[in-house]
Amino acid sequence: MVTPPEPLARFYSVIPAGGIGSRLWPLSRADAPKFLHDLTGSGSTLLRATWDRLAPISGPDRIMVVTGRAHRAAVEAQLPDLTDPNVVLESEPKDSSAAIGLAAAILVRREPDVIIGSFAADHVISDQRGFRRAVVEAVAAAEAGYIATIGITPTDAAIGFGYIHCGEPLDIADAPRAVSVDSFVEKPDLSTAQSYLADGNYLWNGGMFISRADVLLTQLGETEPQLLAGLEELAEAWDTPRRGAVVDKVWPELKKIAIDYTVAEPAAAAGRLVVIPGDFDWDDVGDFAAIAKLHSGGRKSDLAILGENARVLADASSGVVISQTGRLISLIGVTDIVVVDTPDALLVTTSANAQRVKSVVDALKLSGRSDVL
Known part of the structure; x- marks a missing residue:
């Protein structure tokens, strides 16, 4: 019998489970978004499959789910091992900067040297070993002080995904495939996507980010100091009886903005972002x-x-x-x-x-x- 690998030290998985998935209407609705559905015919919802993929990497007691208040019952029914301290509820959607930033701010107070990885609840990945190899390298890059992302090696000229333009290889211990990120590119038209595929230096942007929590928050604060201040105020009250009052006061005022713009792109421009090529099957089931x-x-x-x-x-x-x-x-x-x-x-x-x-x-x-x- 093969002994499964141990969970990674210091590592905490974060699953942002938000968004309606409007390109999957009328199946995906506000009260039943796409991550709560089985879209692969596997018998598992996308959320449950994400949990099962991450549990061996971080340990099931080190997975935090950020979701809307309206989805708490459904999320907890699908994830019975999810502990109450690891459920973070949003009163209204504020996009990925607030969701991931709040998780980082809460976790760094509980564990100052924690490394977090953010993985969307609605992605499909069947190659567990390939996925784990990429995460292990990304964690090594995070330990070296970088913010890391996992880019997916393109299999076709897809126009539904954003792309990452890869830069030069980097010498990072235990992350032999790590390369710098030259830039992020929005969803291209078909001819441009075909040129990216032929070039060979472009990866699909899988929206996965791995970093020391304090490093991620520092980058966020450089770009959006007011947003970071709000998240810090929330995190300070999170594990206290004051949580409800502070959430009601602070959360509605938070800026709604994607983490690509507050962390990923500024970190790339500053030479702080690396990408690990992920040679595993992947789809975000966007339509x-x-x-x-x-x-x-x-x-x-x-x-x-x-x-x-x-x-x-x-x-x-x-x-x-x-x-x-x-x-x-x-x-x-x-x-x-x-x-x-x-x-x-x-x-x-x-x-x-x-x-x-x-x-x-x-x-x-x-x-x-x-x-x-």
């Missing part, structure tokens, strides 16, 4: 085309069907069908179709237009149709 691809293995001839009571008749059709109603769905001669059937909303589109689902959500918001959001 229904990604779900279809996960289930088809990239083949165009398959139809992925999700839903416990899904009833589908298909002839010469491909794509994905997600059913929550048990209603019979018949497909004849349609390719790369996306059908999402829920009790109060039906979506029909194609894989090529999957990114545009967000515009439907935006239109529903403008029209006041919050009942289906």
Whole structure:
């Protein structure tokens, strides 16, 4: 019997479990965001799979989940080993800087030399060993004082992901693959993505950050000192009876901004950010085309069907069908179709237009149709 590797010393995993996942409407809603769904057919929700991936690396007692107050019951039901001190509840979404920054500020007070790793609740990674190897190198880089991220080696010219432009190799003990980050690049058009793939010096931005908590907070404070001050005030009261009052006062005033802009990009510009290439399968399941691809293995001839009571008749059709109603769905001669059937909303589109689902959500918001959001 092979003995599993020990959890990493000083390491704490942080899972930000927020966001609605508007490109997965009407499956993903405000009260049931995508990380609470099984989108892979594995029997585990994305959140549960993330926990199972991280537990052997940090230990199950060293995983903190940051989520919305409305999702606490569902999160705790899916993660029975999650301890109460490791549940951080947001009164309203404030994006990743506040979520990850607050976790860092709380944990550094409990354990001053702690190294934290932030891993989104809605990513799909099946290569556990490859993932662990990358995290081990990222932790080594964090021990050397860097902020580290894990970039995914591209397998195609994807336009749905941001990219990292790699710089020069670095000499960091126990992190032989570490390279500097030259810059971050927003989601490109197809021709630009093809040039990145051909260049070979670009990685997909997986949004994973590993750092000593104090180093991350210092970088955040250089960019957004007022935001850091608010997070420090929250963290100081967090493990005291004053928490509720301080959260009600401070949280609504926090700036809503992604950690890419407050930590990652400024750290890269200052030469403090390194990237570890991750040669493992990865997807952030950003839209229904990604779900279809996960289930088809990239083949165009398959139809992925999700839903416990899904009833589908298909002839010469491909794509994905997600059913929550048990209603019979018949497909004849349609390719790369996306059908999402829920009790109060039906979506029909194609894989090529999957990114545009967000515009439907935006239109529903403008029209006041919050009942289906």
